[in-house]
Ligand SMILES: Nc1ncnc2c1ncn2[C@@H]1O[C@H](COP(=O)(O)OP(=O)(O)OP(=O)(O)O)[C@@H](O)[C@H]1O
């Protein structure tokens with residue numbers, strides 16, 4: 696195909712699940728949590744997974760990001776069938792191709808912010824000089840340059856989460872997985888983080904899959920998938936205007952039964 700004529704369909708697949716089923720077995724009782732999900736993430740996507748509490752968002756993200764295993768179905772990351780990968784292959788996949796951002800930051804208290812962000816690089820044996828340069832570039836982008844010598848207890852929640860996001864980005868992973876990244880932040884810090892995530896996605900640096908129950912947070916994505924009882928109900932795609940996208944997300948959320956069960 697002519698390079699100028701590439702349709703969205705031919706964009707590179709970064710992650711894919713097909714007919715994904717997850718059943719938990721608790722004391723002999725089987726609970727089916729994911730009902731046969733098909734989802735493809737393409738390069739440069741920024742996808743938000745939304746849905747009421749207990750609808751299976753974290754389970755889906757954990758399976759896509761190799762933290763958890765499916766009961767049935769396939770999971771492919773950067774062309775590799777994760778369900779058939781050995782533990783060694785899984786470790787290198789996690790190290791080289793995936794970045795994680797968790798709700799509670801997961802920074803190491805005994806290390807400065809600079810060392811925390813550099814950790815995935817230093818574990819990979821990247822020379823110190825290169826580490827420092829990469830960390831400083833990422834920190835500048837996330838407004839953290841003045842804070843690199845501080846320890847996590849000296850940082851605000853927003854600064855910690857932006858630091859955790861820098862740490863996820865510093866290895867240039869194929870995809871960033873984020874579970875409720877603004878869940879522990881006040882609205883201003885949450886907005887700052889989302890602007891940063893949008894910035895790295897817009898510049899083509901990161902493909903992002905983010906779980907959230909918050910329509911405001913989801914409105915920073917390009918596409919929102921609504922999950923209900925372990926199945927994808929619909930996809931909502933963004934137009935030019937984030938506010939209009941937000942309104943459409945809220946409309947769908949309302950039609951699914953309001954937001955009281957979404958906290
Ligand atoms: N390890 C487990 N064993 C048994 N059941 C589980 C386990 N983990 C999750 N579940 C159940 O699976 C369902 C989906 O959980 P999940 O954490 O994916 O929901 P969620 O959409 O992320 O919810 P929230 O918005 O509250 O974070 C819930 O009913 C939960 O109780």
Ligand SMILES: [Mg+2]
Nearest residue numbers: 752753754906
């Ligand atoms: Mg969850």
